[in-house]
Amino acid sequence: MDDAVTRYRAASEAGDIDGVMATLAPDAGLISPISGRMVVPRA
Numbered sequence: 001m002d003d004a005v006t007r008y009r010a011a012s013e014a015g016d017i018d019g020v021m022a023t024l025a026p027d028a029g030l031i032s033p034i035s036g037r038m039v040v041p042r043a
Contacts, residue, residue, distance in 0.1 A: 004023050011019030021028075 008020060008023040011017075011023065
């Protein structure tokens with residue numbers, strides 16, 4: 001198993017948004033921390 005958690009953590013700590021998104025499922029969306037309702041789809 002590729003250590004996705006390690007890759008996610010490293011990308012997150014480096015501020016690498018593209019790297020974080022690469023570790024997620026293709027249909028994943030991020031919930032906006034501002035509105036709490038708006039979903040930001042993966043581009």
